Amino acid sequence: MEEKLILQQIASCIIDGDTIKVKDAVTEGLRAMIPAQTILEEGLMAGMSAIGRQFRDNEVYVPEVIMAAQAMKIALHHLKPFLADRYLGNKGKVVIGTVPFDLHDLGKIVVSVMLEGAGFSVVDLGVDVPVQRFVEAVIKEQPDILAISCTLTTTLTYMKEVVEAVRKTEAGKGLNILVGGLSVTPRFAQSINADAYGVDANLAVMLAQAMVR
Ligand code: B12
Structure with a gap:
Protein backbone atom coordinates (compact mmCIF):
# COMPACT_ATOMS: atom_id res chain seq x y z
CA MET A 1 0.00 0.00 0.00
CA ALA A 84 14.01 5.29 20.75
CA ASP A 85 17.59 4.74 19.67
CA ARG A 86 18.81 2.57 22.52
CA TYR A 87 22.43 3.03 21.47
CA LEU A 88 22.47 6.75 21.99
CA GLY A 89 23.39 6.29 25.63
CA ASN A 90 22.22 8.38 28.52
CA LYS A 91 22.13 12.06 27.68
CA GLY A 92 20.68 13.18 30.99
CA LYS A 93 17.71 12.79 33.29
CA VAL A 94 14.34 14.47 32.85
CA VAL A 95 11.48 14.55 35.35
CA ILE A 96 8.21 15.34 33.58
CA GLY A 97 4.64 15.84 34.74
CA THR A 98 1.38 17.63 34.08
CA VAL A 99 0.22 20.40 36.40
CA PRO A 100 -2.43 19.85 39.12
CA PHE A 101 -6.03 19.37 37.92
CA ASP A 102 -5.00 18.93 34.29
CA LEU A 103 -5.75 15.45 32.94
CA HIS A 104 -4.40 15.95 29.42
CA ASP A 105 -1.82 13.24 28.98
CA LEU A 106 -0.96 12.89 25.33
CA GLY A 107 1.28 15.90 24.73
CA LYS A 108 3.38 14.90 27.73
CA ILE A 109 3.58 11.29 26.55
CA VAL A 110 4.72 12.37 23.09
CA VAL A 111 7.39 14.63 24.62
CA SER A 112 8.53 11.78 26.93
CA VAL A 113 8.77 9.29 24.08
CA MET A 114 10.74 11.71 21.93
CA LEU A 115 13.11 12.57 24.79
CA GLU A 116 13.72 8.88 25.42
CA GLY A 117 14.31 8.50 21.70
CA ALA A 118 17.01 11.14 21.95
CA GLY A 119 18.76 9.24 24.75
CA PHE A 120 17.37 10.91 27.88
CA SER A 121 16.14 8.88 30.81
CA VAL A 122 12.66 10.09 31.69
CA VAL A 123 10.81 9.87 34.99
CA ASP A 124 7.14 10.48 34.18
CA LEU A 125 5.08 11.61 37.16
CA GLY A 126 1.81 11.40 35.22
CA VAL A 127 -1.07 13.87 35.10
CA ASP A 128 -2.70 16.02 37.81
CA VAL A 129 0.57 16.02 39.74
CA PRO A 130 0.39 17.94 43.06
CA VAL A 131 2.93 20.74 43.51
CA GLN A 132 4.54 18.92 46.43
CA ARG A 133 5.01 15.79 44.33
CA PHE A 134 7.01 17.78 41.75
CA VAL A 135 9.15 19.12 44.59
CA GLU A 136 9.74 15.65 46.08
CA ALA A 137 10.61 14.19 42.68
CA VAL A 138 13.18 16.91 41.99
CA ILE A 139 14.82 16.31 45.38
CA LYS A 140 14.77 12.53 44.99
CA GLU A 141 15.73 12.23 41.32
CA GLN A 142 18.13 15.19 41.03
CA PRO A 143 17.28 15.54 37.33
CA ASP A 144 19.10 17.69 34.77
CA ILE A 145 15.77 19.01 33.55
CA LEU A 146 12.28 19.44 34.97
CA ALA A 147 9.68 19.42 32.17
CA ILE A 148 6.17 20.64 32.97
CA SER A 149 3.12 20.29 30.74
CA CYS A 150 -0.10 22.30 30.91
CA THR A 151 -3.01 22.17 28.47
CA LEU A 152 -5.84 24.01 30.18
CA THR A 153 -5.77 27.78 30.48
CA THR A 154 -7.45 27.42 33.87
CA THR A 155 -4.56 25.39 35.30
CA LEU A 156 -1.74 27.64 34.06
CA THR A 157 -1.51 29.27 37.47
CA TYR A 158 -0.36 25.91 38.91
CA MET A 159 2.60 25.88 36.55
CA LYS A 160 3.74 29.09 38.24
CA GLU A 161 3.26 27.46 41.65
CA VAL A 162 5.29 24.41 40.64
CA VAL A 163 8.19 26.52 39.36
CA GLU A 164 8.19 28.71 42.47
CA ALA A 165 8.06 25.75 44.85
CA VAL A 166 10.82 23.86 43.02
CA ARG A 167 13.07 26.94 42.81
CA LYS A 168 12.90 27.26 46.61
CA THR A 169 14.65 23.91 47.07
CA GLU A 170 18.41 23.40 46.87
CA ALA A 171 18.03 20.94 43.97
CA GLY A 172 15.78 23.36 42.11
CA LYS A 173 18.05 26.42 42.21
CA GLY A 174 20.17 25.77 39.14
CA LEU A 175 17.71 23.31 37.61
CA ASN A 176 16.75 23.69 33.94
CA ILE A 177 12.99 24.08 33.72
CA LEU A 178 11.34 23.40 30.38
CA VAL A 179 7.64 24.13 29.92
CA GLY A 180 5.07 23.50 27.22
CA GLY A 181 1.53 22.50 26.37
CA LEU A 182 -1.37 24.04 24.51
CA SER A 183 -2.06 26.92 26.90
CA VAL A 184 1.55 27.96 27.49
CA THR A 185 3.06 30.90 25.60
CA PRO A 186 6.69 32.05 25.44
CA ARG A 187 5.74 35.20 27.33
CA PHE A 188 4.07 33.21 30.11
CA ALA A 189 7.07 30.90 30.34
CA GLN A 190 9.32 33.89 30.77
CA SER A 191 7.03 35.48 33.36
CA ILE A 192 7.25 32.44 35.64
CA ASN A 193 11.03 32.13 35.31
CA ALA A 194 11.06 28.93 33.29
CA ASP A 195 14.28 28.49 31.32
CA ALA A 196 12.64 27.54 28.04
CA TYR A 197 9.33 27.00 26.28
CA GLY A 198 8.84 24.35 23.62
CA VAL A 199 5.93 24.55 21.24
CA ASP A 200 6.16 20.87 20.29
CA ALA A 201 8.02 17.65 21.05
CA ASN A 202 10.71 18.25 18.42
CA LEU A 203 11.61 21.57 19.96
CA ALA A 204 11.41 20.00 23.43
CA VAL A 205 14.17 17.59 22.40
CA MET A 206 16.32 20.31 20.86
CA LEU A 207 15.98 22.51 23.94
CA ALA A 208 16.72 19.61 26.30
CA GLN A 209 19.84 18.79 24.29
CA ALA A 210 20.97 22.40 24.48
CA MET A 211 20.34 22.44 28.24
CA VAL A 212 22.63 19.50 29.00
CA ARG A 213 25.33 20.41 26.48
C1 B12 B 1 -7.76 14.74 24.09
C2 B12 B 1 -8.43 15.91 24.76
C3 B12 B 1 -9.06 15.68 25.98
C4 B12 B 1 -9.08 14.32 26.67
C5 B12 B 1 -7.68 14.05 27.30
C6 B12 B 1 -7.33 12.57 27.28
C7 B12 B 1 -5.87 12.32 27.59
N1 B12 B 1 -5.62 11.12 28.08
O1 B12 B 1 -5.01 13.14 27.39
C8 B12 B 1 -10.23 14.49 27.69
C9 B12 B 1 -11.54 13.98 27.08
C10 B12 B 1 -10.03 13.81 29.06
C11 B12 B 1 -10.33 16.01 27.80
C12 B12 B 1 -10.96 16.64 28.84
C13 B12 B 1 -11.12 18.01 28.92
N2 B12 B 1 -10.76 18.91 27.98
CO1 B12 B 1 -9.68 18.48 26.42
N3 B12 B 1 -8.96 18.25 24.71
C14 B12 B 1 -8.45 17.21 24.15
C15 B12 B 1 -8.01 17.57 22.70
C16 B12 B 1 -9.11 17.06 21.76
C17 B12 B 1 -6.68 17.05 22.22
C18 B12 B 1 -5.47 17.35 23.13
C19 B12 B 1 -4.33 16.46 22.73
O2 B12 B 1 -4.12 15.41 23.32
N4 B12 B 1 -3.62 16.85 21.66
C20 B12 B 1 -2.52 16.04 21.09
C21 B12 B 1 -1.20 16.34 21.81
C22 B12 B 1 -0.11 15.45 21.22
O3 B12 B 1 -0.90 17.69 21.57
P1 B12 B 1 -0.55 18.73 22.72
O4 B12 B 1 -1.24 18.35 24.00
O5 B12 B 1 -0.75 20.12 22.24
O6 B12 B 1 1.00 18.50 22.97
C23 B12 B 1 2.01 18.99 22.11
C24 B12 B 1 2.52 20.39 22.47
O7 B12 B 1 1.55 21.17 23.17
C25 B12 B 1 3.78 20.15 23.22
N5 B12 B 1 3.77 19.90 24.66
C26 B12 B 1 2.83 19.35 25.46
N6 B12 B 1 3.28 19.24 26.71
C27 B12 B 1 4.55 19.70 26.73
C28 B12 B 1 5.49 19.80 27.76
C29 B12 B 1 6.75 20.34 27.50
C30 B12 B 1 7.72 20.45 28.59
C31 B12 B 1 7.06 20.80 26.18
C32 B12 B 1 8.37 21.42 25.92
C33 B12 B 1 6.14 20.68 25.15
C34 B12 B 1 4.89 20.14 25.43
O8 B12 B 1 4.31 18.99 22.59
C35 B12 B 1 3.22 18.09 22.31
C36 B12 B 1 3.60 17.24 21.11
O9 B12 B 1 4.06 18.00 20.03
C37 B12 B 1 -7.95 19.14 22.80
C38 B12 B 1 -8.27 19.89 21.50
C39 B12 B 1 -7.03 20.26 20.73
N7 B12 B 1 -7.22 20.68 19.53
O10 B12 B 1 -5.93 20.20 21.18
C40 B12 B 1 -8.99 19.43 23.90
C41 B12 B 1 -8.78 20.66 24.78
C42 B12 B 1 -7.34 20.77 25.19
N8 B12 B 1 -9.61 20.33 25.95
C43 B12 B 1 -10.24 21.35 26.43
C44 B12 B 1 -11.14 21.32 27.54
C45 B12 B 1 -11.85 22.62 27.86
C46 B12 B 1 -11.35 20.12 28.27
C47 B12 B 1 -12.33 19.92 29.43
C48 B12 B 1 -12.45 21.08 30.43
C49 B12 B 1 -13.66 19.58 28.75
C50 B12 B 1 -14.86 19.46 29.62
N9 B12 B 1 -15.76 20.39 29.40
O11 B12 B 1 -14.94 18.53 30.42
C51 B12 B 1 -11.80 18.65 30.10
C52 B12 B 1 -10.78 18.96 31.24
C53 B12 B 1 -10.30 17.74 31.96
C54 B12 B 1 -9.10 18.08 32.85
N10 B12 B 1 -9.34 18.37 34.11
O12 B12 B 1 -7.98 18.10 32.39
C55 B12 B 1 -9.91 22.64 25.67
C56 B12 B 1 -8.90 23.51 26.44
C57 B12 B 1 -9.21 24.99 26.32
C58 B12 B 1 -8.23 25.77 27.13
N11 B12 B 1 -7.41 26.55 26.44
O13 B12 B 1 -8.19 25.71 28.31
C59 B12 B 1 -9.39 22.05 24.30
C60 B12 B 1 -8.40 22.95 23.57
C61 B12 B 1 -10.66 21.82 23.44
C62 B12 B 1 -11.38 23.08 23.06
N12 B12 B 1 -11.13 23.62 21.90
O14 B12 B 1 -12.18 23.58 23.79
N13 B12 B 1 -9.73 16.61 26.73
Missing part, protein backbone atom coordinates in the same frame (compact mmCIF):
# COMPACT_ATOMS: atom_id res chain seq x y z
CA GLU A 2 1.12 3.53 -0.72
CA GLU A 3 2.73 5.46 2.16
CA LYS A 4 0.14 8.23 2.13
CA LEU A 5 -2.70 5.73 2.35
CA ILE A 6 -1.14 3.89 5.28
CA LEU A 7 -0.65 7.16 7.15
CA GLN A 8 -4.28 8.08 6.45
CA GLN A 9 -5.35 4.71 7.77
CA ILE A 10 -3.36 5.27 10.98
CA ALA A 11 -4.94 8.71 11.40
CA SER A 12 -8.41 7.19 10.84
CA CYS A 13 -7.80 4.61 13.57
CA ILE A 14 -7.09 7.47 15.99
CA ILE A 15 -10.15 9.46 14.85
CA ASP A 16 -12.37 6.35 15.20
CA GLY A 17 -10.77 5.49 18.55
CA ASP A 18 -10.08 2.02 17.18
CA THR A 19 -7.87 0.55 19.89
CA ILE A 20 -7.63 -2.80 18.08
CA LYS A 21 -6.88 -1.85 14.47
CA VAL A 22 -4.45 0.93 15.37
CA LYS A 23 -1.69 -1.49 16.35
CA ASP A 24 -1.92 -3.35 13.02
CA ALA A 25 -1.98 -0.07 11.12
CA VAL A 26 1.22 1.09 12.85
CA THR A 27 2.85 -2.29 12.18
CA GLU A 28 1.92 -1.99 8.51
CA GLY A 29 3.54 1.44 8.40
CA LEU A 30 6.74 0.11 9.94
CA ARG A 31 6.78 -2.85 7.53
CA ALA A 32 6.44 -0.41 4.64
CA MET A 33 9.62 1.25 6.00
CA ILE A 34 7.85 4.50 6.88
CA PRO A 35 10.08 6.24 9.47
CA ALA A 36 8.65 6.04 13.01
CA GLN A 37 8.86 9.83 13.26
CA THR A 38 6.65 10.20 10.15
CA ILE A 39 4.15 7.69 11.55
CA LEU A 40 4.05 9.76 14.75
CA GLU A 41 3.65 13.14 13.07
CA GLU A 42 1.68 12.42 9.91
CA GLY A 43 -0.37 9.49 11.19
CA LEU A 44 -0.98 9.67 14.94
CA MET A 45 -0.70 13.41 15.58
CA ALA A 46 -2.64 14.20 12.38
CA GLY A 47 -5.47 11.98 13.66
CA MET A 48 -5.38 13.61 17.09
CA SER A 49 -5.49 17.10 15.54
CA ALA A 50 -8.51 16.08 13.47
CA ILE A 51 -10.40 14.77 16.51
CA GLY A 52 -9.39 17.98 18.31
CA ARG A 53 -11.03 20.06 15.57
CA GLN A 54 -14.17 17.89 15.68
CA PHE A 55 -14.30 18.26 19.48
CA ARG A 56 -13.97 22.04 19.18
CA ASP A 57 -16.78 22.16 16.62
CA ASN A 58 -19.06 19.96 18.77
CA GLU A 59 -19.06 17.21 16.15
CA VAL A 60 -17.80 14.69 18.72
CA TYR A 61 -17.96 14.64 22.51
CA VAL A 62 -15.79 13.55 25.44
CA PRO A 63 -16.32 9.75 25.03
CA GLU A 64 -15.04 9.83 21.44
CA VAL A 65 -12.05 11.92 22.49
CA ILE A 66 -11.26 9.48 25.31
CA MET A 67 -11.36 6.58 22.85
CA ALA A 68 -9.09 8.49 20.46
CA ALA A 69 -6.69 9.17 23.33
CA GLN A 70 -6.76 5.45 24.24
CA ALA A 71 -5.92 4.49 20.66
CA MET A 72 -3.13 7.09 20.63
CA LYS A 73 -1.62 5.67 23.83
CA ILE A 74 -1.65 2.12 22.46
CA ALA A 75 -0.08 3.28 19.20
CA LEU A 76 2.60 5.30 21.01
CA HIS A 77 3.46 2.33 23.20
CA HIS A 78 3.83 0.18 20.08
CA LEU A 79 5.90 2.79 18.23
CA LYS A 80 8.16 3.71 21.15
CA PRO A 81 10.95 1.14 20.55
CA PHE A 82 11.29 2.36 16.98
CA LEU A 83 11.53 5.99 18.01
Whole structure:
Protein backbone atom coordinates (compact mmCIF):
# COMPACT_ATOMS: atom_id res chain seq x y z
CA MET A 1 0.00 0.00 0.00
CA GLU A 2 1.12 3.53 -0.72
CA GLU A 3 2.73 5.46 2.16
CA LYS A 4 0.14 8.23 2.13
CA LEU A 5 -2.70 5.73 2.35
CA ILE A 6 -1.14 3.89 5.28
CA LEU A 7 -0.65 7.16 7.15
CA GLN A 8 -4.28 8.08 6.45
CA GLN A 9 -5.35 4.71 7.77
CA ILE A 10 -3.36 5.27 10.98
CA ALA A 11 -4.94 8.71 11.40
CA SER A 12 -8.41 7.19 10.84
CA CYS A 13 -7.80 4.61 13.57
CA ILE A 14 -7.09 7.47 15.99
CA ILE A 15 -10.15 9.46 14.85
CA ASP A 16 -12.37 6.35 15.20
CA GLY A 17 -10.77 5.49 18.55
CA ASP A 18 -10.08 2.02 17.18
CA THR A 19 -7.87 0.55 19.89
CA ILE A 20 -7.63 -2.80 18.08
CA LYS A 21 -6.88 -1.85 14.47
CA VAL A 22 -4.45 0.93 15.37
CA LYS A 23 -1.69 -1.49 16.35
CA ASP A 24 -1.92 -3.35 13.02
CA ALA A 25 -1.98 -0.07 11.12
CA VAL A 26 1.22 1.09 12.85
CA THR A 27 2.85 -2.29 12.18
CA GLU A 28 1.92 -1.99 8.51
CA GLY A 29 3.54 1.44 8.40
CA LEU A 30 6.74 0.11 9.94
CA ARG A 31 6.78 -2.85 7.53
CA ALA A 32 6.44 -0.41 4.64
CA MET A 33 9.62 1.25 6.00
CA ILE A 34 7.85 4.50 6.88
CA PRO A 35 10.08 6.24 9.47
CA ALA A 36 8.65 6.04 13.01
CA GLN A 37 8.86 9.83 13.26
CA THR A 38 6.65 10.20 10.15
CA ILE A 39 4.15 7.69 11.55
CA LEU A 40 4.05 9.76 14.75
CA GLU A 41 3.65 13.14 13.07
CA GLU A 42 1.68 12.42 9.91
CA GLY A 43 -0.37 9.49 11.19
CA LEU A 44 -0.98 9.67 14.94
CA MET A 45 -0.70 13.41 15.58
CA ALA A 46 -2.64 14.20 12.38
CA GLY A 47 -5.47 11.98 13.66
CA MET A 48 -5.38 13.61 17.09
CA SER A 49 -5.49 17.10 15.54
CA ALA A 50 -8.51 16.08 13.47
CA ILE A 51 -10.40 14.77 16.51
CA GLY A 52 -9.39 17.98 18.31
CA ARG A 53 -11.03 20.06 15.57
CA GLN A 54 -14.17 17.89 15.68
CA PHE A 55 -14.30 18.26 19.48
CA ARG A 56 -13.97 22.04 19.18
CA ASP A 57 -16.78 22.16 16.62
CA ASN A 58 -19.06 19.96 18.77
CA GLU A 59 -19.06 17.21 16.15
CA VAL A 60 -17.80 14.69 18.72
CA TYR A 61 -17.96 14.64 22.51
CA VAL A 62 -15.79 13.55 25.44
CA PRO A 63 -16.32 9.75 25.03
CA GLU A 64 -15.04 9.83 21.44
CA VAL A 65 -12.05 11.92 22.49
CA ILE A 66 -11.26 9.48 25.31
CA MET A 67 -11.36 6.58 22.85
CA ALA A 68 -9.09 8.49 20.46
CA ALA A 69 -6.69 9.17 23.33
CA GLN A 70 -6.76 5.45 24.24
CA ALA A 71 -5.92 4.49 20.66
CA MET A 72 -3.13 7.09 20.63
CA LYS A 73 -1.62 5.67 23.83
CA ILE A 74 -1.65 2.12 22.46
CA ALA A 75 -0.08 3.28 19.20
CA LEU A 76 2.60 5.30 21.01
CA HIS A 77 3.46 2.33 23.20
CA HIS A 78 3.83 0.18 20.08
CA LEU A 79 5.90 2.79 18.23
CA LYS A 80 8.16 3.71 21.15
CA PRO A 81 10.95 1.14 20.55
CA PHE A 82 11.29 2.36 16.98
CA LEU A 83 11.53 5.99 18.01
CA ALA A 84 14.01 5.29 20.75
CA ASP A 85 17.59 4.74 19.67
CA ARG A 86 18.81 2.57 22.52
CA TYR A 87 22.43 3.03 21.47
CA LEU A 88 22.47 6.75 21.99
CA GLY A 89 23.39 6.29 25.63
CA ASN A 90 22.22 8.38 28.52
CA LYS A 91 22.13 12.06 27.68
CA GLY A 92 20.68 13.18 30.99
CA LYS A 93 17.71 12.79 33.29
CA VAL A 94 14.34 14.47 32.85
CA VAL A 95 11.48 14.55 35.35
CA ILE A 96 8.21 15.34 33.58
CA GLY A 97 4.64 15.84 34.74
CA THR A 98 1.38 17.63 34.08
CA VAL A 99 0.22 20.40 36.40
CA PRO A 100 -2.43 19.85 39.12
CA PHE A 101 -6.03 19.37 37.92
CA ASP A 102 -5.00 18.93 34.29
CA LEU A 103 -5.75 15.45 32.94
CA HIS A 104 -4.40 15.95 29.42
CA ASP A 105 -1.82 13.24 28.98
CA LEU A 106 -0.96 12.89 25.33
CA GLY A 107 1.28 15.90 24.73
CA LYS A 108 3.38 14.90 27.73
CA ILE A 109 3.58 11.29 26.55
CA VAL A 110 4.72 12.37 23.09
CA VAL A 111 7.39 14.63 24.62
CA SER A 112 8.53 11.78 26.93
CA VAL A 113 8.77 9.29 24.08
CA MET A 114 10.74 11.71 21.93
CA LEU A 115 13.11 12.57 24.79
CA GLU A 116 13.72 8.88 25.42
CA GLY A 117 14.31 8.50 21.70
CA ALA A 118 17.01 11.14 21.95
CA GLY A 119 18.76 9.24 24.75
CA PHE A 120 17.37 10.91 27.88
CA SER A 121 16.14 8.88 30.81
CA VAL A 122 12.66 10.09 31.69
CA VAL A 123 10.81 9.87 34.99
CA ASP A 124 7.14 10.48 34.18
CA LEU A 125 5.08 11.61 37.16
CA GLY A 126 1.81 11.40 35.22
CA VAL A 127 -1.07 13.87 35.10
CA ASP A 128 -2.70 16.02 37.81
CA VAL A 129 0.57 16.02 39.74
CA PRO A 130 0.39 17.94 43.06
CA VAL A 131 2.93 20.74 43.51
CA GLN A 132 4.54 18.92 46.43
CA ARG A 133 5.01 15.79 44.33
CA PHE A 134 7.01 17.78 41.75
CA VAL A 135 9.15 19.12 44.59
CA GLU A 136 9.74 15.65 46.08
CA ALA A 137 10.61 14.19 42.68
CA VAL A 138 13.18 16.91 41.99
CA ILE A 139 14.82 16.31 45.38
CA LYS A 140 14.77 12.53 44.99
CA GLU A 141 15.73 12.23 41.32
CA GLN A 142 18.13 15.19 41.03
CA PRO A 143 17.28 15.54 37.33
CA ASP A 144 19.10 17.69 34.77
CA ILE A 145 15.77 19.01 33.55
CA LEU A 146 12.28 19.44 34.97
CA ALA A 147 9.68 19.42 32.17
CA ILE A 148 6.17 20.64 32.97
CA SER A 149 3.12 20.29 30.74
CA CYS A 150 -0.10 22.30 30.91
CA THR A 151 -3.01 22.17 28.47
CA LEU A 152 -5.84 24.01 30.18
CA THR A 153 -5.77 27.78 30.48
CA THR A 154 -7.45 27.42 33.87
CA THR A 155 -4.56 25.39 35.30
CA LEU A 156 -1.74 27.64 34.06
CA THR A 157 -1.51 29.27 37.47
CA TYR A 158 -0.36 25.91 38.91
CA MET A 159 2.60 25.88 36.55
CA LYS A 160 3.74 29.09 38.24
CA GLU A 161 3.26 27.46 41.65
CA VAL A 162 5.29 24.41 40.64
CA VAL A 163 8.19 26.52 39.36
CA GLU A 164 8.19 28.71 42.47
CA ALA A 165 8.06 25.75 44.85
CA VAL A 166 10.82 23.86 43.02
CA ARG A 167 13.07 26.94 42.81
CA LYS A 168 12.90 27.26 46.61
CA THR A 169 14.65 23.91 47.07
CA GLU A 170 18.41 23.40 46.87
CA ALA A 171 18.03 20.94 43.97
CA GLY A 172 15.78 23.36 42.11
CA LYS A 173 18.05 26.42 42.21
CA GLY A 174 20.17 25.77 39.14
CA LEU A 175 17.71 23.31 37.61
CA ASN A 176 16.75 23.69 33.94
CA ILE A 177 12.99 24.08 33.72
CA LEU A 178 11.34 23.40 30.38
CA VAL A 179 7.64 24.13 29.92
CA GLY A 180 5.07 23.50 27.22
CA GLY A 181 1.53 22.50 26.37
CA LEU A 182 -1.37 24.04 24.51
CA SER A 183 -2.06 26.92 26.90
CA VAL A 184 1.55 27.96 27.49
CA THR A 185 3.06 30.90 25.60
CA PRO A 186 6.69 32.05 25.44
CA ARG A 187 5.74 35.20 27.33
CA PHE A 188 4.07 33.21 30.11
CA ALA A 189 7.07 30.90 30.34
CA GLN A 190 9.32 33.89 30.77
CA SER A 191 7.03 35.48 33.36
CA ILE A 192 7.25 32.44 35.64
CA ASN A 193 11.03 32.13 35.31
CA ALA A 194 11.06 28.93 33.29
CA ASP A 195 14.28 28.49 31.32
CA ALA A 196 12.64 27.54 28.04
CA TYR A 197 9.33 27.00 26.28
CA GLY A 198 8.84 24.35 23.62
CA VAL A 199 5.93 24.55 21.24
CA ASP A 200 6.16 20.87 20.29
CA ALA A 201 8.02 17.65 21.05
CA ASN A 202 10.71 18.25 18.42
CA LEU A 203 11.61 21.57 19.96
CA ALA A 204 11.41 20.00 23.43
CA VAL A 205 14.17 17.59 22.40
CA MET A 206 16.32 20.31 20.86
CA LEU A 207 15.98 22.51 23.94
CA ALA A 208 16.72 19.61 26.30
CA GLN A 209 19.84 18.79 24.29
CA ALA A 210 20.97 22.40 24.48
CA MET A 211 20.34 22.44 28.24
CA VAL A 212 22.63 19.50 29.00
CA ARG A 213 25.33 20.41 26.48
C1 B12 B 1 -7.76 14.74 24.09
C2 B12 B 1 -8.43 15.91 24.76
C3 B12 B 1 -9.06 15.68 25.98
C4 B12 B 1 -9.08 14.32 26.67
C5 B12 B 1 -7.68 14.05 27.30
C6 B12 B 1 -7.33 12.57 27.28
C7 B12 B 1 -5.87 12.32 27.59
N1 B12 B 1 -5.62 11.12 28.08
O1 B12 B 1 -5.01 13.14 27.39
C8 B12 B 1 -10.23 14.49 27.69
C9 B12 B 1 -11.54 13.98 27.08
C10 B12 B 1 -10.03 13.81 29.06
C11 B12 B 1 -10.33 16.01 27.80
C12 B12 B 1 -10.96 16.64 28.84
C13 B12 B 1 -11.12 18.01 28.92
N2 B12 B 1 -10.76 18.91 27.98
CO1 B12 B 1 -9.68 18.48 26.42
N3 B12 B 1 -8.96 18.25 24.71
C14 B12 B 1 -8.45 17.21 24.15
C15 B12 B 1 -8.01 17.57 22.70
C16 B12 B 1 -9.11 17.06 21.76
C17 B12 B 1 -6.68 17.05 22.22
C18 B12 B 1 -5.47 17.35 23.13
C19 B12 B 1 -4.33 16.46 22.73
O2 B12 B 1 -4.12 15.41 23.32
N4 B12 B 1 -3.62 16.85 21.66
C20 B12 B 1 -2.52 16.04 21.09
C21 B12 B 1 -1.20 16.34 21.81
C22 B12 B 1 -0.11 15.45 21.22
O3 B12 B 1 -0.90 17.69 21.57
P1 B12 B 1 -0.55 18.73 22.72
O4 B12 B 1 -1.24 18.35 24.00
O5 B12 B 1 -0.75 20.12 22.24
O6 B12 B 1 1.00 18.50 22.97
C23 B12 B 1 2.01 18.99 22.11
C24 B12 B 1 2.52 20.39 22.47
O7 B12 B 1 1.55 21.17 23.17
C25 B12 B 1 3.78 20.15 23.22
N5 B12 B 1 3.77 19.90 24.66
C26 B12 B 1 2.83 19.35 25.46
N6 B12 B 1 3.28 19.24 26.71
C27 B12 B 1 4.55 19.70 26.73
C28 B12 B 1 5.49 19.80 27.76
C29 B12 B 1 6.75 20.34 27.50
C30 B12 B 1 7.72 20.45 28.59
C31 B12 B 1 7.06 20.80 26.18
C32 B12 B 1 8.37 21.42 25.92
C33 B12 B 1 6.14 20.68 25.15
C34 B12 B 1 4.89 20.14 25.43
O8 B12 B 1 4.31 18.99 22.59
C35 B12 B 1 3.22 18.09 22.31
C36 B12 B 1 3.60 17.24 21.11
O9 B12 B 1 4.06 18.00 20.03
C37 B12 B 1 -7.95 19.14 22.80
C38 B12 B 1 -8.27 19.89 21.50
C39 B12 B 1 -7.03 20.26 20.73
N7 B12 B 1 -7.22 20.68 19.53
O10 B12 B 1 -5.93 20.20 21.18
C40 B12 B 1 -8.99 19.43 23.90
C41 B12 B 1 -8.78 20.66 24.78
C42 B12 B 1 -7.34 20.77 25.19
N8 B12 B 1 -9.61 20.33 25.95
C43 B12 B 1 -10.24 21.35 26.43
C44 B12 B 1 -11.14 21.32 27.54
C45 B12 B 1 -11.85 22.62 27.86
C46 B12 B 1 -11.35 20.12 28.27
C47 B12 B 1 -12.33 19.92 29.43
C48 B12 B 1 -12.45 21.08 30.43
C49 B12 B 1 -13.66 19.58 28.75
C50 B12 B 1 -14.86 19.46 29.62
N9 B12 B 1 -15.76 20.39 29.40
O11 B12 B 1 -14.94 18.53 30.42
C51 B12 B 1 -11.80 18.65 30.10
C52 B12 B 1 -10.78 18.96 31.24
C53 B12 B 1 -10.30 17.74 31.96
C54 B12 B 1 -9.10 18.08 32.85
N10 B12 B 1 -9.34 18.37 34.11
O12 B12 B 1 -7.98 18.10 32.39
C55 B12 B 1 -9.91 22.64 25.67
C56 B12 B 1 -8.90 23.51 26.44
C57 B12 B 1 -9.21 24.99 26.32
C58 B12 B 1 -8.23 25.77 27.13
N11 B12 B 1 -7.41 26.55 26.44
O13 B12 B 1 -8.19 25.71 28.31
C59 B12 B 1 -9.39 22.05 24.30
C60 B12 B 1 -8.40 22.95 23.57
C61 B12 B 1 -10.66 21.82 23.44
C62 B12 B 1 -11.38 23.08 23.06
N12 B12 B 1 -11.13 23.62 21.90
O14 B12 B 1 -12.18 23.58 23.79
N13 B12 B 1 -9.73 16.61 26.73
